[in-house]
Amino acid sequence: MSDYFTFLRDAYFFKDLSDEELRRIEGFCKEDRFGPGEVIFRENSPAERFFIVLDGMVEVWKDYSAPHPDLLAVHGQGHLFGEMALIDDLPRSATVVAKTETRVLYLFRQEFERILHENASISMSILRSLSAMVRKSNESFVEDLRRQNRELETAYLELKSAQQELLQAERFSNLGKFSSMILHDIRNPISIVKSYGEMLQMFADDTEKVRGYATNVIRESERLNRIASEFLDYSRGEIRLDMQIASVDQVIEQVIECVGESLASRHIEVVVNNSIHEPVLLDQERIVRVLVNLVDNARKAMRRGGTLTITVERLESLAKISVADTGEGMTEGTRERMFEPFYSSSEDGGTGLGMVIVKNVVEAHRGTLQVESEEGRGTTVTITLPLRS
Numbered sequence: 200m201s202d203y204f205t206f207l208r209d210a211y212f213f214k215d216l217s218d219e220e221l222r223r224i225e226g227f228c229k230e231d232r233f234g235p236g237e238v239i240f241r242e243n244s245p246a247e248r249f250f251i252v253l254d255g256m257v258e259v260w261k262d263y264s265a266p267h268p269d270l271l272a273v274h275g276q277g278h279l280f281g282e283m284a285l286i287d288d289l290p291r292s293a294t295v296v297a298k299t300e301t302r303v304l305y306l307f308r309q310e311f312e313r314i315l316h317e318n319a320s321i322s323m324s325i326l327r328s329l330s331a332m333v334r335k336s337n338e339s340f341v342e343d344l345r346r347q348n349r350e351l352e353t354a355y356l357e358l359k360s361a362q363q364e365l366l367q368a369e370r371f372s373n374l375g376k377f378s379s380m381i382l383h384d385i386r387n388p389i390s391i392v393k394s395y396g397e398m399l400q401m402f403a404d405d406t407e408k409v410r411g412y413a414t415n416v417i418r419e420s421e422r423l424n425r426i427a428s429e430f431l432d433y434s435r436g437e438i439r440l441d442m443q444i445a446s447v448d449q450v451i452e453q454v455i456e457c458v459g460e461s462l463a464s465r466h467i468e469v470v471v472n473n474s475i476h477e478p479v480l481l482d483q484e485r486i487v488r489v490l491v492n493l494v495d496n497a498r499k500a501m502r503r504g505g506t507l508t509i510t511v512e513r514l515e516s517l518a519k520i521s522v523a524d525t526g527e528g529m530t531e532g533t534r535e536r537m538f539e540p541f542y543s544s545s546e547d548g549g550t551g552l553g554m555v556i557v558k559n560v561v562e563a564h565r566g567t568l569q570v571e572s573e574e575g576r577g578t579t580v581t582i583t584l585p586l587r588s
Contacts (some may be wrong), residue, residue, distance in 0.1 A: 203228050203304060209277050210251055227310040233297035238263075240281065242294045248305040249282040255301030263294035273298065388419040395419070421457060438485070438563035445483040447475045447511055447518070454490045454509075458498065466504035467497075473511040475518055479586060485560045486584075492553035493522040493580050500526025500578060517566075518586050523579040529572040537570070557582075 203225050207213050213221055230253070233239055239250070242263060252274055259272040259280065271293060274280050280295055395412045402408040451471055462469060490509070497507050505525035512519050529537070537554050561568045561582050572578035 203230075206251055206253060206277060206304060210279055224306070224314060227306055227314070228304045229306075231303050231305055233257075233301045233303070235297055235299055237297045239295040239297060239303070240291055242292065243290045246281065246289070246291055247308050249311065250280050250295075250303040250305045252276055252278050252280070253302040253304055256298040257301055257303075258296050258298050260294045260296060261292075263296070388423045391419045392416055392423075418457070418460070438559050440482040440563050441484065442480055442482055444478045445481050445486075446478060447473055450483060450487055450490065451509060451511070453487045454494060457487070457491050458494050462494070462498055462507065465498060465501060467501050468504075468506045470506060470508045471510075472508070475511050475513055475586075479518065481564060481584065482560070486564075489557045489560050489582070490520070490522065492557050496553060496580075497522060497524035497526060497578065500524055500528070502527070505577075513586065514583070516586050517583045519581060519583050521579055521581045523577065525577045528574040528576055528578055530574060534570065534572060 204221060207221050207225055207228070213224065216224075233255075239257065240246075240248075242261070254276050256273055256275050257280065258270060259274065261269040261271055281291070283292070395416045399409055399412050399416075402412070451473060455469065455471075459469070494507065494509075501507070501524055508521070508523045510519075510521040510523070538558055540552060540555050557580075558568055561584070564584050566582055566584040569581045570578065571581075
């Protein structure tokens with residue numbers, strides 16, 4: 200028996216054939232040699248032969264001539280390559296290059312097809328071999344896919360954790376960077392509370408004055424609480440809603456109580472149009488804070504007075520809330536930066552978190568936020584919230 204015969208016997212294509220059938224195939228086989236780096240056939244070229252490695256090694260490449268080719272496989276002694284293109288009658292799907300000094304056996308397409316036509320047992324043997332090869336390839340592919348999915352899942356969890364740590368670090372970095380602004384906003388209401396406390400001591404016997412000073416102390420304390428809540432929400436990086444049954448009328452009433460005096464001091468007329476009077480489900484404290492921030496922004500924009508209009512209406516399953524002012528409007532630069540943490544364009548100061556908190560609270564309620572503004576003609580902020588009545 201020749202060496203060719205032995206190699207054919209070990210090839211998975213021919214493992215079920217008799218010696219007589221193998222010798223018939225052996226008679227058609229020819230030998231060729233390739234040096235290291237020599238191309239045996241190229242991707243997309245016509246398929247004329249298939250090969251068996253007698254000795255040496257070959258590499259299978261995808262996009263071999265591209266800047267970043269992919270190495271698909273390395274075949275050594277006894278391995279077949281190039282057979283699939285003969286069977287499916289398509290151009291080569293990859294480029295094969297000799298990695299070392301390599302000897303191969305090859306069989307031409309016409310001779311291969313003649314053998315298949317003349318001998319049904321050879322055709323069946325090759326069919327079984329192809330089936331086994333595809334099964335093995337599928338199993339290998341599925342296992343590799345599972346491994347990649349596990350690696351991707353691990354990488355995703357690590358990336359998510361790192362991202363959370365980075366965001367948290369960025370928030371605390373921003374808090375430190377703008378600490379002077381924060382302290383300024385906190386010191387103002389603290390000073391006012393202290394002053395009213397001293398006046399309470401001075402006029403302890405004057406019931407009317409005591410009642411007025413106590414009201415102011417409560418108002419400034421609520422202002423301090425709002426500032427603290429905004430920083431707490433920002434440092435957490437998420438809004439944890441406390442959903443409860445609420446009244447839109449009561450929400451608006453709370454907002455006016457918080458900012459009514461400051462609006463009156465600037466001679467700002469307040470117009471309220473509310474058409475939703477049935478109970479709804481929302482985080483009342485945070486929605487009040489959202490509207491207080493919007494109304495306070497409107498107050499800062501109306502330095503010489505004006506009109507503030509709060510409109511609440513139903514749009515099918517949504518509540519549409521608009522806060523419109525007749526103030527100075529926003530520049531293009533302010534509109535682009537209005538949702539940046541700690542950014543404030545107002546000379547009256549502020550934490551710079553107002554619109555960030557507004558956006559986060561609205562999105563936590565699965566609502567939407569829209570801002571329309573024109574310099575010299577005012578600003579309208581519209582939010583929509585799902586109605587859960």
